[in-house]
Amino acid sequence: MTQAPPAQVVHGDFPAGGPIDFCPDRHYLLYARDGVLRLDDGGRVWSLPPARAALIAATRPITFWLPRPVTALSVLFDATHGPAPAADLSVFDMSPLARALLEELRHCTDGPTDAHEQALFDTLRKVVWRLAETPSPAQRPAGRSDLVRRALDRTEAQLDSQPSFAALAEDLAVTQRTLARHILAETGMTWRANLRRMRVIRAIEWLADPDRSITDIALGTGYASLSAFNAAFREITGQTPSDYRDSFRT
CATH class of the missing domain: 2.60.120.280 (Regulatory protein AraC)
Incomplete structure (x- = not known):
């Protein structure tokens, strides 16, 4: 051998x-x-x-x-x-x-x-x-139950728009209270916090594409302004989108 x-x-x-x-x-x-x-x-x-x-x-x-x-x-x-x-x-x-x-x-x-x-x-x-001793915090909980997995997957599919929690609960045939409780229990975050994290993770993927401008990425992930996008991105990654892109262009 x-x-x-x-x-x-x-x-x-x-x-x-x-x-x-x-x-x-x-x-x-x-x-x-x-x-x-x-x-x-x-x-x-x-x-x-x-x-x-x-x-x-x-x-x-x-x-x-x-x-x-x-x-x-x-x-x-x-x-x-x-x-x-x-x-x-x-x-x-x-x-x-x-x-x-x-x-x-x-x-x-x-x-x-x-x-x-x-x-x-x-x-x-x-x-x-x-x-590897300093892992990145930018991760998305996947959920354990079929209900939460479907809820997160459907939320992620609507990142370029403005997902509605009420519409999501109705689509999954559960009450908003029940869905909110399950999401918090399985992911440790509220639905809105999961949504914010998904948007930043999508932005991380798109920043690898040199043909996408940061403004297009902000709008494509559901943010109405660059300032809101920059603040959310910095909160999760510790960097601005521009600094993050520059870190792997160097």
């Missing part, structure tokens, strides 16, 4: 599709160099534009899908070389150093070929492991 290399890159273009159930046999740095990945671990949903990545511990099952074509630049790290990640799943903001190391190693699809490339992989592991 051929022994797996200590680390190797997964680099290539992939069409839109999914959901894809995946259980890596090695620690997996999941990253989209171009495009957006969506990651679902059953109770939480994240978007992964080029500004963000996920570190998944070996044997940790996940589900992901590609809303549009993606250029992946991911890495598989052998679990016997170095420590395990602090958490079995962490989504975090990528640093310029981590992206630069990935670019330098993108041809190493069969693993390192010399001591220099091995040293770069070792450095990348240390950088990514450290970044």
